Amino acid sequence: MARTKTVAVAAATSLEEAEKKIQRLGEVQREISRLEHDMNDELNPIKEKYENQAKPFKDELNALQTAIQMWAETNKPDLLTGKAKTVKCATGDFGWRTSTPSVRITGVAVVLERLKQLALLQFIRTKEEINKEAILANPKEIEHVKGITIAQSESFWIKPFGSEIEVEGVVK
Incomplete structure (x- = not known):
């Protein structure tokens, strides 16, 4: 596990010293930002180089997967027996996975009304919860309620002054 180096820090002893420290904080933040930009400028061509080298392999990979799947789908009844969903070959396996069932609802209001009309209330969830926004709007009314505190x-925050470079047509 990497250890973090701690730095001894002397507290500012005056407003002037705090202002100098804020100025230095801004300088340090900008230097870190410059280094990050330099790093990305150097990394981008390297990443692009390897992505370009990998592209023909990715294209071939997709073509091979498609070819295998097309053949497997066509021959699925002959390949699977019983409840099996995996086919084992000398060079690897392939198969099918069934996703977990999920419920999809279109037109929630209409579906809720239908469930109510059909007396299928067990399929409707009623959620009871405390209205925190109302408490914040009326704090005096709940002062005596045990268990509620606001x-x-x-x-503390620091924001050193700085300006951003404006490029014609683009404001950063």
Whole structure:
């Protein structure tokens, strides 16, 4: 497991020192960003080179898979016996997988109404939950309710000043 190096940090002792530290923080962030951009500039041609080399193999892979599947689908009744869904060959196996059943509903409101009309209420879920938005809108009304508290926290943030380069037609 890699260890993270900890750095001893001296707290700012004045507003002026905090301002200098914020300025340095912005400089460091920009340097990291420049290094990341340089890294990506160097990686992109390498990635493209290998993707181009792999393309004929990917195309052949897709053609082979399609050819095998077309033959297997045509001969499926002869290849499978009983409940088997896998065919074992000397060079590898192939077969079919059945997905897990899923329910698809189109027109939820219409389907809900039909289920109600047919008295099939066991297929309708009613979810009861606390309305937190209403509590936040009316906090005084629930002050006496045990188990409800309204929490709020404060976090510290720093945003160094900087400007972005504008390119004609494109605003970054």
